[in-house]
Amino acid sequence: MDKEFKNYNSTDVLNIAIEHGVAAVLARVIETNQSQKSFFKDLTNFQLHQNLRNQLIDQQYYPTLIKLSEAGIHFVVLKGYALSHTVYPTPLLRTKADVDIIIRIDDKDAVINAFKTMGFSNPRGWNPTAIINQFSMRKTLSPGVNVDFDIHLRLSNERGVENIITFDELLKAADTNTLQNVPLVSKPYALIHAIVHMLHHRNVGDTVKLIWLYDLLLLCQTMNPDEKQTFRKLIDKKGLTKLANFALNLANSYFSDPSLVLTIEKLRDASSNSELDYLITIETRYQQFKRSFKQRESVLEKWMYIKEMAFPPAAEVYRKYGKKPAYYLPFLYIRRFIGGVIKHLSK
Template sequence: MPDDLRLRALASALNGAPLQIDDAVIDLAIDHGVAALLARSPAGRAAAEPGAARLRAHLREREVLTAIQDREIVRVLDLLAARGVCPLVIKGAHLAHAIYPSPALRPRGDTDLLIADRDREQAAAALANAGYSPLAHVRGSVILGQFHFIRRDAVGVPHALDVHWRVAAPLLFASVLPIDALRGRAVRVPALGAQACGPSRADALVLACIHLAAHHRDSAILLWLYDLLLLASALDDREHDAFVDTVVRSRVAAICAHALGHADHFFDDGGLAALASRLRAEAEHRQEPSARLLTLARPVDGLLLDLRTSPTWGLRVRLLREHLVPNRDFMRARHTRGWLPLAY
């Protein structure tokens, strides 16, 4: 069966359709982050052995790991708050508690936090004191908009943090969904402690669509598309209007329509289709720089788009410098010390 048809059959099973479960199906579900969901689906519950046992074991592992991850998030948020840093929990960790019937059904490889740009140094210091080490990657004032930290706990479980100060890496998103606006509409996430807040459901859907368009336009796993399905299904009429209003004001209607249409392709959902159609109509007569993301063919095209959409020449110069002369920690991680001067 071609990959597209296999994925559509798996997507249908997540929505209750029958599906014969074998190791190939389970492998596909694991690759796409939906094996726990499959285990809870009618098809998963009806699966024959040994497939059923494999799904049950996977779900138990997810439940244990999720509890460990959630406990660590509570600790991290408390430590950040003590430093005066109040991030929003976004993406997987937020969605797991906001729209899934059980957080174990929404796996995540890391925890994404959104902070104010002004809090970067305090956040990094707090995480270092909490036992986290920064991962070496290209960084600077404009190039990426995030940094990564990791620690292993006492039992060896890795905890990865992805700390953002803009909602996506491309610079054209620098002023989209600023954190102060998101905080004004944020909701509590009690399961992650007294300090935990996440975006409203409407804002979370905008963020999820932007994430796909900016970083995974042609490589989205089924889990991320299922996020869109659950978020869109959860919105009431007022939230639908708030979502569309935010998308239009942020000039991201075309890319959000594309993401919702991609999800509809696999889940065949009338609500997704209607929302995507509404956004296409909004985007039809608008000039949206973000729409160019849908036609990028090469990595360098992303840099060229950043340069074209940067508001000042100073920002363009800084961006080029950070691409051409990466930070020393990143270069040390890629080259031996003796060769570091030649690496630049």
């Protein structure tokens, strides 16, 4: 393997691993390969410090979730935190910047109050309602060390699939055995969510992180026969066959794994909703805006969508440019608007 790495820069490898969320996984692999430890010294040192930091933050996650349960809040944990406990050998191997949970829309105020009693606040300063279906709560342990929660009101911020799986479905099927009193998204639903989440980011031109594809691999490897059958039925019922095939084939192009191939084969003859085909494409900024605008049915919804994108509250502007005197605000809005136009045109 020495020859495989001699033409690579170790700093570049470290930066790519961090960007794609696989630094912890790669560091674990290196532990079993003594010959590569010198080349990956920067990465192993980075991950050593990250593990210490993450252990500190992880100690806050579980007690917070328990307190939410004790407050009578119904929720299901999604994405990285759930997967770190259900499909990864150890939780620290799954990089995560926050904990994602989904709640009933009617419980939003109760959830905000529960987080506030635990010392959390909204880092954004306001809660968008038209452009995204989620909000954040944060507690700062020390400068630069934050405990972050993303609270989702629907499965996705993508209008086309936001209601394709309901909260009640997720709660009914949740894994309540892995972590006591903390419902984690079950593997069949986790695989659907991972597929939709990855394709949404790809559709808007974001980097497809390797860790997202690795999640797909581990879910396919660890699902038992009943879970695989449930996944197949859900894909057929929701018309997600084309999306699932595309995402799983993309993962298989990286990992070439029998479990991915078998999962793909089981999707034969399952139904597909052609209205969701746009998610396997990469759209321009204009195409994204045009589709998202069209998906808002009422005039009020369309106006709120434009308003939150172009003219959000001052808190959002200050978050981007820093706190300024009030008379600077109009100029900051103009700067934000022009910057957005330039960014969209460049894309």
